[in-house]
Amino acid sequence: MKKLLIGNAAVARGAYEAGVRVACAYPGTPSTEITEEISKYDEIYSEWSPNEKVALEVAIGASIGGARAICCMKHVGVNVAADPLFTFSYTGVNGGLVLVCADDPGMHSSQNEQDSRRYALAAHVPMLEPSDSQEAKDFTRLAFEISENYDTPAMLRLTTRVAHSQSVVELSDPERVELKPYAKDAAKYVMVPANARERHKAVERRMKALAEDCNGLPINRIEYGDRSVGIICSGNVYQYVKEALPQASVLKLGMVHPLPQRLIREFAKNVEQLYIAEELEPVIETQVKAMGISCKGKELFTVQGEYSAGMIRQAITGEAKAALQPVLVPPRPPVLCAGCPHRGVFYVLNKLRLTVSSDIGCYSLGASKPLNAIDAVLCMGASIGMAHGMEKARGREFARKAVAVIGDSTFIHSGITGLIDAVYNKGNLTLIILDNSTTGMTGHQHHPASGFTIKNEPTHLLNLEALCLACGASSVRVVDSYDMEGLENAIKEETGRDGVSVIIARRSCVLLDKGRKNYYTVNAKCTNCKLCLRLGCPAITSGEKASAIDKSLCTACGLCKKVCRFGAVEEAQR
Amino acid sequence: MMQLNVLIAGVGGQGTLLASRVLGRYALAQGSDCKLSEVHGMSQRGGSVVTHVKMGEKVYSPVIEPGGADVLLAFEALEAARYAHYVKKGGMIIVSTQKIMPMSVVTGSAKYPGDILDKLTEMGYNMVKVDAVGTAERAGNIRAANIVMIGCMAKLLKIDYGQMRKAVGESVPQKSLEVNLKAFEEGFNAIKLP
Known part of the structure; x- marks a missing residue:
């Protein structure tokens, strides 16, 4: 069956199809809907944890206990969960564990635009990055396989445009995944120095194996076209590249850590000019340059905000599509709702x-x-x-x-x-x-x-x-x-x-509070002193002679009546 | 196959998300590829919101570029102006004549340009103005103004009435099904094609 799903709902579906038993999260835009959607599956235990660190620890416990577990958070949530993440990277998993982190380039609803890919590098864990909802579902399932096959937590990175865009997804039946046996294994799970030193070697071995094997991973793929331009990209940027330059050669990375070095060398050899198009930090570019491969990246592209097809076209071809200038109008930033406590x-x-x-x-x-x-x-x-x-x-x-x-x-x-x-x-x-x-x-x-x-x-x-x-x-x-x-x-x-x-x-x-509420109106006593406007309530508007209250927005919180010194605000029955 | 880019602009709380999901459902029923890009979180709190709907043979980016929209469906006059430059040459702005004051206007630091829709017409945009709120009120609920707009767009683009009506019916909550279908019908009939 085909369905239109936002990326987050597709991750939830992927978790369901992958036989996940435990899901934990603290809400954070743009990741929240993943766990909300998972909570609708009765087969999966789900919880809101008090924060991302606890959420990851609960998921880790489930993994050690033999279950597939998923833990979802926004990019800054990974800062909170980083402590368990870095050491769980050493212990590895029993049941597969996937940490989903949703980055927010452009800061639609965030306080910074940090790039989670750097966490994958720092914690030595593999990271996959889908470019639409179908991939969000498929990569979630693949991430569980990788997690179990390489004995590692796996990260799945979304960005707002993938998390909150809907696209067509083909649904599948869930796998039957048995709970893995649990046996005490202190050398693997008790991270005191003597054990951790041994596990750190396991981390190095696993990442070397992954770095080799990812060259043959089908989600890392070359699409040759016109070989004068070759672009390495991943995630939503791949979609912008395909729209902007449909003829160009593309190396699409489904796995963004570790990078498929052999594939990258092959691609670089076969294209005249190599570009790296990646939102936020030059994570791929830095590594490609360290391989001794010449390429263009952040000298053309910014580390700020979201990219688009138009800006990629312009950066690479120098052609700007003529578009009309925006009409200058007063800004409309978000505000506290009418009646907000x-x-x-x-x-x-x-x-x-x-x-x-x-x-x-x-x-x-x-x-x-x-x-x-x-x-x-x-x-x-x-x-x-x-x-x-x-x-x-x-x-x-x-x-x-x-x-x-x-x-x-x-x-x-x-x-x-x-x-x-x-x-x-x-x-x-x-x-x-x-x-x-x-x-x-x-x-x-x-x-x-x-x-x-x-x-x-x-x-x-x-x-x-x-x-x-x-x-x-x-x-x-x-x-x-x-x-x-x-x-x-x-x-x-x-x-x-x-x-x-x-x-x-x-x-x-x-x-x-969905109940039917009364509302307030402004009577003839209003002197237009405008004190009520200092509340910043979207239901109150300034008029030539008096303030007015929008009946459709007013929730009768009564704050304006309290600040009015002239008794000009009165309650009315709805 | 219908290739169509619709940008839906409004103020947080006006139901742009639901409107885009109706169009998504319609596209899927036509066998089109389709992508929608939505806005959640902070930006929804009474702020300017915009959702992108793209359908066609194959859709890559879920985001419409400036100059790339066939239709701008604007639920508020100021928001029509804010996103007008997204409309391609020969495209159309369907705008609800409702005006909602942004906080900068309320506090007196900016003025709401009262003649903004006339200005857009002067600039050469193909404008269709709709009293979506009044029409929704007649249909039974002013909150259904978003579905009124969908009705208007269906008529203007000569989209099959029954198929879009079906998409509306499958997208809205069961308890408000009747009023939304009515709003769709009223919106469709509010447009008189030459």
């Missing part, structure tokens, strides 16, 4: 002019105008450590005008240790946990404090108040996120207090 918190933080270390999630949007409330955003969990470090640099008085804010899911991911650190090292810190009871930005995934599993089954609910108290916070209080007065008082009190305080601003994500 984070809005009131950032309004208050802006009003109090505090220094705000923030974190990764929808609430990074609190940095945008008009809320303008955020000073720093770095990576998952960093807000707390950064706020603590700022106090250590600038002193107690500075900390009275500073807070850290973090989402509930992000706090569980990697914020807890930051809180423990601030308490342990006698910090003076006010932490605001923006608890909307979900992982919002990635499309509402459950987490330990939402009380439900990936399959929507009720489970033990992590109690954030008790957790923060156990970490040693001297004060923990809960405030309704819509209660701006309560928030302001709490923030003033807690920043004035010595020690570490936690304010949990709690209200579930407005997108999860």
Whole structure:
């Protein structure tokens, strides 16, 4: 049967067809849908883990236990999971293990555009890179074979354009893969120095074997055409090359680590000018040049953002297709939704002019105008450590005008240790946990404090108040996120207090509350003072004589009524 | 085989994803190769979103190049202007006349160009303006404006009514099937071909 699938759904299908038994992930764009799709297969145990490191460790346990396991994350998630990855590379697998990482060239939804291929090189693990959904499915299955045949974790690299593009996939029946026997094998799995030294030799042997064998791997293939131009490429860039230069000769790499050196030499010999077209870092180019082969790469192509057929055509042929210039119109960046529970918190933080270390999630949007409330955003969990470090640099008085804010899911991911650190090292810190009871930005995934599993089954609910108290916070209080007065008082009190305080601003994500809500309207008392516009609510628009509220967007959160000094906002029945 | 590149532009939440999936399903039923490129995550939160639909004998890149779209299906006037340069010579912009203010306009740092659609017409674009929201409201739900637009496009491109209707029916959630089919019909009939 043929089906249109996004790359992520195709990976999920590949995992199913490969007989995967365990799947673990922490959500992260553009990888989230892989595990969401896997969770629909009852044959596979799936979970949202609290972070990528734990996810990989669970998958590793499943592999050692004899099952095929898959672990999925976005590119920056590999940073978090790197510790187990680098040593699991030494132990190798029992059941096959595939780590899927989704890179985000162009940063559609990320804080950097690091290139995961460098992880494959650094950790000495093979990496496959599909160029469409069919390959996403096929390469997932192949990755499990390679993992088991070469006793190694295998990585599958996606980019946003593969992960989130739909293309036609031919579905197959699942393989029957038996659980492998488990036998204690300390020399293989106990990574103390004496054992690890032996395993490191195994890593070297395996990578040499792979480097030789990948020359004959059908997913590395030469498509000869006009031999005056030869292009080495992989992934979505292959699609751009085929569209831009259908006549050119192409070496398409399905495996991007290790590289098929014999195939590359053969291709280089048979084309007049060799080009390397790869998004982000010159990973292939550096290696090809180290082989003593002359080629053109990053002198023509940028390390920034996404490529396209047009830019490849222009870089190689010098021909630019004449296209019209874009019409200049006001930008439309993403904004916090109407009714978003984070809005009131950032309004208050802006009003109090505090220094705000923030974190990764929808609430990074609190940095945008008009809320303008955020000073720093770095990576998952960093807000707390950064706020603590700022106090250590600038002193107690500075900390009275500073807070850290973090989402509930992000706090569980990697914020807890930051809180423990601030308490342990006698910090003076006010932490605001923006608890909307979900992982919002990635499309509402459950987490330990939402009380439900990936399959929507009720489970033990992590109690954030008790957790923060156990970490040693001297004060923990809960405030309704819509209660701006309560928030302001709490923030003033807690920043004035010595020690570490936690304010949990709690209200579930407005997108999860599907109930019919009332709405607000603007009456004749509006003086057009425009204070309500400082909320940055997409439902409120500025008018010539008065503000207006878009009934279709309004969720009756009531923030505008609270900020209005003239009683010009009133509730109406829907 | 129909070769067609459709760029669907709008504001996060307007249903560009569903619209593209309807076209994908239609393409597959025709036996065409097809690729769609979507937007998820951060960029969906009320921001400008664009999804690419490409169908034909063989599709390589899932992304439409500037100057490469046969049709720009724009769910909002400003977004029509933002992506107009993607339309190829002789191509068409089908635009919902709905206006949604971006935050830069709300906060007063930019002005919404009120005459933007006239400007596009002056620039020589082949424009078809549609009251998609009003039509969807008449069909029973303003949220079905995306399917109204699909109906309009089907009529303008002389796509078989029944086959596109089938693709709509197979793509929308069961509970909103009736209203979406109605929206499709209303959209199709809203266009009067010369």
